[in-house]
Amino acid sequence: MITTDLNLVKKALIEGELVAIPTETVYGLAANAFKATCVDKIFELKQRPANNPLIVHIPSLEFLSQVACEIPEIAKRLATAFWPGPLTLVLKKQVVIPDRVTAGRDTVGIRIPKHPLALKLLQQLDFPLAAPSANPFSAISPTTAVHVHNAFQDKLKFILDGGPCERGLESTIIGFENDQAVLYRHGAISLEAIEEVVGKIPVKNNNEENPEAPGMLSKHYAPKTPILLSKEIAKEVKNHSSKKLGLLLFKDSQGLDKLHQVKVLSLKGDLKEAAKKLYTSLHQLDQLDLDLILTEYFPENDLGRTINDRLKRAVKK
Helix, strand or coil, rough: CCECCCCHHCCCCHCCCEEEEEECEEEEEEECCCHHHHHHHHHHHHHHCCCHHHHCCCHHHHHHHHHCCCCCHHHHHHHHCCCCCCEEEEECCCCCCCHHHHCCCCCEECCCCCCCCHHHHHHHHCCEEECCCCCCCCCCCCCCHHHHHHHHHHHCEEEEECCCCCCCCCEEEEECCCCCCEEEEECCCCCCHHHHHHHCEEEEECCCCCCCCCCCCCCCCCCCCEEEEECCCHHHHCCCCCCCCEEECCCCCCCCCCCCEEEEEECCCCCCHHHHHHHHHHHHHHHCCCEEEEEEEECHHHHHHHHHHHHHHHHCC
């Protein structure tokens, strides 16, 4: 059931149930992060691989010491700069965090969401929430309550409706190796913004066997409709002229909207706007019974880098 009643959702979480909650990034499938039996329900409903760790959401910086220890100074600088917000920090975990949350690792991803309803809910609970995206594993992430409902129907008792997600992309994930910040997942905070705070950092965002963080597996964020990423959209349209096509484009329909279903993410060429609309547009195209979705590469800077990362993973077979 989609609801705006915070008390209903709070009661369900306290009773050990699974709910969906809004964040500024995407909607999350939330459960008590301190109880492995509750966390098990997340993996079961999402059909998520056991080696893919979860992110723990906390209400405040003061709460951090309850879930993490040995916090490096560079992590504190990033937290001060970006929390609440779409930044996840992978830190040494406290023993109270079950191994199920961390896929057996001794580190845990943590963030403070920047959504008023999510924060209000967290502030009323005495436990943090484990909350990956509220969608089946490898599917397109949800940015509205309706997306969540369409994915799970009556398998979820409550979906807390907080409106469309402000950012529309998952959090950026930063880990720490040998006192050096490392980017594990491109996200809603650009690499450039992170490097303004901590200087140049390496990118290590692929790990199929033993991922340090979510979003590192090669196939992810994928619609049911086959998707092709190309630098020459017009050429690919001709190559697939016999098919029912959907086109996902950055700022210009390129005159192709007369014959095909076209989603232009930002007419003014704003990468932040494009990022916000990415998943919603993919959901819309995926419901049109198309043969193929064609999409172009975005500028390889700022949030364009994150969009390209998501599209490349969506294309993987």
